[in-house]
Amino acid sequence: MADTEQIAIVQLSVEDALAGLALSTEAxxxxxxxxxxxxxxxxNVFGVRDKDCHLIASAALLPYSSGNAWISMVLVTTNWRRRGLATKLVDACLAxxxxxxLTAWLDATPAGATVYGPLGFKPTLQLRRLRFENTMPPKAKARPSLLPCGIEKFTERDRLTMGFDRGPLLREISGRSSARLLSNGDAAALVRDGRKARHLGPLFAESPEHALAMVNEVVWCETGPLLIDAVYEQVEFLKxxxxxxxxxxxxFQRMRFGPTTAPATELPFAVAGPEYG
Structure with a gap:
């Protein structure tokens, strides 16, 4: 095997989308x-290729507003793990x-948190990924209680929970053909496609009861499995x-590298996913 000290880190382009997808699919x-x-x-997406130019590792830094950025897509193919590639790629993002x-954030698995802590990342809130198989048959239409949510209102709720604006991200995701931006009273949520399951989040509400009601309405009008990344500190919602x-x-453990740039004024019930925060 090649010495990892001699392996070059390269910046990836959109032509590497399928190669990146192969890495995340393997994981x-x-x-x-x-x-x-x-x-x-x-x-900024960095990668490492083997001698045959196959992508074997990746890491991404996604800039947001107000001096913040998200690190994710830290992936190493099976045969190249435990050789320090992930650390080298995260170092490239931090550079x-x-x-x-920029203050860098990420959502780490327990194994990842043991790597990122020594690098200087500090833990913040915790998340739990949950799955619902949703074997109910298709419904003719959504219940009347579910209404479209305007993107500007949704973006403002997201800003309150993050402490910074993610408008470009939310506009792009909610604009995908299969995505739905929904409201139910004071609750609002984004539902989008994933490779294995539909993802529900971010989710905002004034109370755990309203958040759960929104989830139940989404389940009723969706088919197939669903994923949600719930905020662990929202105890009643998680229960x-x-x-x-x-x-x-x-x-998942949310972690921060650098100073807090702006405090969040509201706690979400679920987040956009570990890749986006």
Missing amino acids: HWNQNEADWRFFLTRG VAAKQG GLIGSGWTIERP
């Missing part, structure tokens, strides 16, 4: 080609963030999901 992640294309056109004066038949797949 059983839910990202699809549209997600990869967004990162490759809007972010860009430092040069641009309600489990009581409704959702099962926990894995935890």
Whole structure:
């Protein structure tokens, strides 16, 4: 095997979307080609290729507003793991963030958190990914209680929960042909396609009861499996999901590298996903 000290880190382009998708598919992640294309056109995506020019590792830095950025898509193909490639690629992302004066965030698996902590990342909130198989038959139409949500209103709710604006991201995702931006009273949520399951989030509401009601309405009018990345600190909401038949797949730890740029004034019930924050 090649010495990883001699392996070059390269910047990827949109032509690498399918190669990136192959990496996340191997890892059983839910990202699809549209997600990869967004990162490759809007972010800084770094990779490592083997001697045959096959993509064997990746990491992405997606800039947001107000001096913030998200690190994700940290992937290494099976035969090249435990050789320091992920750390080298995250270092490349952090170098860009430092040069641009950005605070970097990420959502880490438990194994990832043990790597990122020594690099200087500090833990913030916790997440739990849950899955609902949703074997109910197709419905003719959505219930009347579910209404379209305007993108400007949704973006403002997201800004309150993140502390910074993610308008370009939310406009792109909600504009995909299969995505739906929904409201139910004071609750609002984004539902979008993934490779393995539809993803529900971000989700905002004034109470756990309203958040659960929104989830139940979405389940009623969707078919096939659903994923949600619930905020662990929303205890009653998480209990309600489990009581409704959702099962926990894995935890995530949100972490920050650098100072807090702007405090969030509202806690979401679910987030956009570990790749987007």
